[in-house]
Amino acid sequence: MQQGKQNPFEEQFGQEEQDQQPAAKSEDIRKWHEKVLSYKHLVRRWTAYFWGINKAFLYSYEDLEQTIWYILMVGLKEFDGRGDxxxxxxxxxxxxxVSIMMYGKKPPKCTHLPFTPIRFDYVSPDELAELNELFYSDGEDD
Known part of the structure; x- marks a missing residue:
């Protein structure tokens, strides 16, 4: 990676303070992991629910679960402290x-490397060219 350039993750979620001590940083990471994992029940419930009604349109249970974990983490970052x-x-x-499955939206804050749990067989012909470009291009802009 070139020096002075932020990676896409840092651009999206904000760069951590560079002078933070390694021990404090690892403690923050541990707390973040604990907080994320404390919502495992939500991920399991929503994965089972959406798999039950949409499995014919999805690659796999694991892809759906991974997408929901990602959405959970973005939601934790978005939560502003008001309410429960x-x-x-x-x-x-x-x-x-629902936005991803019904309306073909990208997952939230997913701009650099978009992904979807939806099988290509069920993507509408209108969106096919766009998806082919995203998933089958060599990454270079023409």
Whole structure:
């Protein structure tokens, strides 16, 4: 990576302070992991629910679950402290997955490397050219 350039993850979620001590940083990471994993029940519930009603359109249960974990983490970053965090995440996950499945939207904050749990067989012909460009290009802009 070239020096002075931020990677896409840092651009999207903000770069951590560079002078933070390694021990403090690892403690922050540990707390973040614990917080994310504390919502495992939401991920399991929504994955099972959406798999049950949409499995014919999806690559796999694991792809759907991974997408929902990603949405959960973005939702945790988006939560502003007002109201109940779990209720917000419940609403956030539901609405974002519905947007992806029903309206063909990209996952939230997913601009550099978009992904989808939806099988290509079920992508509309109108979106096919765009998806082919995203998933089968060599990454160079023409």
């Amino acid at each position: 965090e779990e209720q917000f995440l419940n609403w956030y996950i539901r609405n974002k997955v």
